[in-house]
Every structure is written in C-alpha cells, then in structure tokens.
Amino acid sequence: MNTTERVIREQFPFWRKATAVAAFTDRDSTFVIVGCGTSYHLAQSIAASFNLRGLRAIAVPGGEWSRRRTTYLPDGFKTHVIGLSRSGESTETVQALEVSRTAGYATTAVTCEQGSSITKAADTVIFTATHPDEGIVMTASASLMLLVGLRLAGITVGEPEVAAAQAALETFEALLPAVLDGRSHPVLLGAGALYGIAAEGGIKLQEMSLSHVQSYQPMEYRHGPISLVDDQSFAVLLYSAETFAEEVRISTEVQNKGARVIGLGGPGDAGVEVGGSIEARSLVVLPMLQVLGERAAEMRGLDTSAPRYLKKVVVLDRTPA
Ligand SMILES: O=P(O)(O)OC[C@H]1O[C@](O)(CO)[C@@H](O)[C@@H]1O
Numbered sequence: 001m002n003t004t005e006r007v008i009r010e011q012f013p014f015w016r017k018a019t020a021v022a023a024f025t026d027r028d029s030t031f032v033i034v035g036c037g038t039s040y041h042l043a044q045s046i047a048a049s050f051n052l053r054g055l056r057a058i059a060v061p062g063g064e065w066s067r068r069r070t071t072y073l074p075d076g077f078k079t080h081v082i083g084l085s086r087s088g089e090s091t092e093t094v095q096a097l098e099v100s101r102t103a104g105y106a107t108t109a110v111t112c113e114q115g116s117s118i119t120k121a122a123d124t125v126i127f128t129a130t131h132p133d134e135g136i137v138m139t140a141s142a143s144l145m146l147l148v149g150l151r152l153a154g155i156t157v158g159e160p161e162v163a164a165a166q167a168a169l170e171t172f173e174a175l176l177p178a179v180l181d182g183r184s185h186p187v188l189l190g191a192g193a194l195y196g197i198a199a200e201g202g203i204k205l206q207e208m209s210l211s212h213v214q215s216y217q218p219m220e221y222r223h224g225p226i227s228l229v230d231d232q233s234f235a236v237l238l239y240s241a242e243t244f245a246e247e248v249r250i251s252t253e254v255q256n257k258g259a260r261v262i263g264l265g266g267p268g269d270a271g272v273e274v275g276g277s278i279e280a281r282s283l284v285v286l287p288m289l290q291v292l293g294e295r296a297a298e299m300r301g302l303d304t305s306a307p308r309y310l311k312k313v314v315v316l317d318r319t320p321a
Contacts (some may be wrong), residue, residue, distance in 0.1 A: 004139065006302040007131045008290045009169075011140035015162050018147045019128045023154035026057055029106070030077050031057040034065045034096040035084035036314065038138045038203060039145065044196030045282045048178045050277070052193065053153045059196070062093035069099065078099070080106040084149070086130070086141040088116020091218045091316040097121035110148050124229055126152075127206075135305050136312045137207055139290045142200065146283050155279045164275030165284045168264070168268065171313030172288040173271035176295055179260045187225075187259065188215040189250070190238035197282045198238055201289030208304045209296035218243075218250045231258035236292065238285055239266030241278045264288060 001009075024031065031050055043059035048068035050057035057102060060072045062083070073079065085093045088111040097107045098121045109122035112130040119125045127202035131140040147157050165255050172246050186205050190198030195217050202215035218237065229235075235254050239247050251261045251268055261268030264285050276284045297304045 002303070002305055003133055003135055004137050005291070005294045007134045008139045008294065009288055010131055011143055011287065012162050013165055014129065014131055014140055014144060015147060015165075016159070017129065018144050019126055021148055021151045022151050024050075026280060027054060027056070028078050029056070030073060030082040031055060032065060032073060032079055032081045032100075033057060033059045034062045034093055035086065036062045036090040036093050038142050038200055039084040039086065039090070039093065041196045041200035042142060042146045042149060044199065045146065045193050046153065046196075047085060047284055048196065049150055049153040049155060049282070051278065052227060053155065055153065056307035062090060062096040066092050066095035066099050069103075075103070079103075080108065082108045082110060082152070083118050083122065084145050085109045085116070085118050085165060086112045086138055086145065087313045088113040089313045089315060090119040091314075091318065094118050094157070105114065110145050111142065135308050136307055137204070137293070137304055143156070143283060143286050146286065150280060150283060156277065157280050159281060161276035161280045161284055165272065165287055168272050168284060169287050169291060170275050171272050172262075173291060175262070175272065176292070179234055179262050179270045180299065181260075183232050183260065184211065185230070185233040186211055186213045186214065186232055187221070187229065187235040187254070188238070189218040189221055189235060191217045191219070191240045191243060191247075193282050193287070194238040194240055197285060197289070198235070198236075200286070201236060201292065204289055204293035205296055207307045207310055208293035209300055209302060211296060218247050220248065222253070225258070226254070229254050229257045229259050233259035234262065235259045236262045236264065237266065237268060238264050238281075242303060
C-alpha cells in the first residue's frame with residue numbers, strides 16, 4: 001500500500017478530532033465560499049448544505065472571485081467570504097480573501113496550515129489538523145474541510161458518520177474489482193449537495209489515474225454527455241434522497257448502454273449502503289471516491305504519490321507583468 005492509500009485509510013481518527021465549530025446563523029449575509037481545485041468542489045457541496053439549512057450561499061472558484069467578483073454577486077449585499085485551502089497558499093484563494101477584505105466583507109479561512117497566507121487575510125481562522133503524511137493528492141484534508149463546512153452549516157457530524165464511512169469503504173472495496181474490470185471511462189453523477197462531491201471524485205480520478213472523466217448532475221448528464229457512454233464506462237451514482245426513483249431509472253438507462261454502475265446509497269451492478277445522516281452523505285461517500293482514484297491509477301500502473309504536473313501548492317507569480 002502506498003502513502004496515498006494509507007492516508008485515505010488512516011483519515012478517520014482525524015475526523016473524530018476535527019475542530020468543533022459553532023454553526024453560522026446569520027441569515028442576512030450571503031456566504032461566498034471560495035477555493036481552488038478540490039477545495040472549490042468542497043465549496044460547492046458546502047454551499048448547497050448552507051442553502052438547505054436556510055443560509056444563503058454560493059460557491060465561486062478563488063480565481064473568479066478575486067478577478068471578477070461582481071460577475072457572481074453585485075456590490076451592496078452583506079457578504080461573508082469563506083476561503084477553503086489545505087495549504088493556505090493557493091494564490092487565487094488568498095487573493096479572493098484579500099479583495100474581499102478590501103471590499104469590507106467579513107472573511108473566514110478554513111485551513112490545515114496554521115500561520116499560512118490565507119490566515120493573514122481572514123478575520124476568523126478555523127484550523128483543522130490533518131494527517132501529517134498526506135502528499136500531493138488531497139484526501140484526508142478534503143474530508144476534514146468538508147466536515148468543518150458541514151458543521152458551519154449546522155449539520156451534526158459525529159461517530160455514526162465516521163462508522164458509516166468506514167463500513168461503506170469496506171463494502172465498496174470488496175465490490176470494486178468486478179465493476180472496474182479494466183474499464184477506462186469514469187462517469188460521476190450526483191445531485192444537489194452531492195454534485196460537488198461527484199466533481200471532486202472526478203478530479204481525484206483525473207489527478208490520480210489520468211482518466212478523462214465526466215462529472216454531472218444525473219438529470220443534466222442525459223442532455224448530451226450521455227452520448228459518450230459505452231461498454232468501457234463505469235458510472236458512480238451518488239443517490240440522493242429526494243429524487244431516488246428518477247436516479248434508479250438513470251442507472252438502468254446507462255446500464256442499457258453498456259456501462260456498469262456503482263450505486264452509492266442505491267442500486268447498481270454493485271450497490272453500497274451509505275449510513276449516517278442524509279445531510280452528511282457528502283462526507284460519508286468521499287473516502288470511497290478517493291480509493292476509487294487509487295484503484296483506477298493502479299489499473300493503469302500509475303504512482304499516485306507523484307501525480308503528473310501537480311504540486312501540493314499551486315502558486316502564481318504575483319509580480320506585476
Ligand atoms: O486547498 P489548497 O491548498 O488551496 O489546494 C488546492 C489544490 O489542491 C489540488 O486539489 C491538488 O491536490 C489542486 O486541485 C489545487 O491546486
């Protein structure tokens with residue numbers, strides 16, 4: 001087992017120790033949640049959870065908010081910007097908090113690096129300790145920042161969710177070889193708060209296994225992207241509670257076109273029961289998608305501890321051109 005996989009497996013004790021934060025209650029503010037790459041995908045899922053809990057929120061990539069924020073939200077609204085960054089150093093996320101502060105907005109940083117640049121641009125810092133051996137591919141830290149984000153939304157995450165994630169991971173791993181079976185085209189489908197997680201599963205597969213991946217909301221997938229499905233495809237369907245029956249039909253539809261389906265929280269060629277609360281499902285399913293990246297990389301003979309063209313911290317040259 002390489003270090004990437006070991007960190008994925010050893011993340012659960014860190015969940016147990018994750019920072020206890022009070023939920024936001026300010027219903028007058030618009031929360032803008034920013035991040036880059038993985039951290040942006042977490043922001044998408046967290047923003048959805050905020051909205052479900054009655055807190056108005058949008059997710060914006062750090063590079064977009066820092067450069068054209070009024071394209072996403074006009075000036076004049078009470079705004080609170082939350083930056084997610086494992087390293088606290090991704091240039092665009094740091095810039096996003098800096099421009100927010102200049103605009104007079106409240107700023108909060110969620111990070112795994114104390115004293116990092118993002119913390120200097122934030123009024124409030126939420127630090128959560130991660131696995132010390134985590135490498136370039138972000139796994140344990142992603143789960144931990146998501147966990148903190150769910151708590152900020154007011155969602156309880158505790159031992160039932162830790163146990164559920166561990167149990168689901170075990171089942172998933174046992175079922176995976178038969179479904180994967182040399183297939184090279186991953187499709188990740190998730191609705192609502194699970195869309196950001198489907199996108200995060202997608203980026204994991206890209207970084208780790210250099211696969212061309214499709215990540216969509218299940219209904220949206222039927223409007224064009226489904227054209228690519230064939231007998232090389234495997235779809236990971238993150239079932240949601242409110243549109244379950246529709247998603248079962250989509251599962252059958254892609255199976256009929258040659259894909260194998262792994263259903264997380266519902267049926268498929270392999271179905272995995274997902275325990276814990278419905279509101280915390282985004283977190284419970286995440287380790288499975290991380291392990292999926294590892295297995296897909298193995299299938300292609302790739303070493304996930306040295307992913308192509310990636311660095312742990314992606315920074316921009318900030319000297320004026
Ligand atoms: O959370 P951070 O430290 O800002 O980093 C985000 C980075 O992590 C990655 O997910 C790499 O693992 C990239 O997508 C992105 O550059």
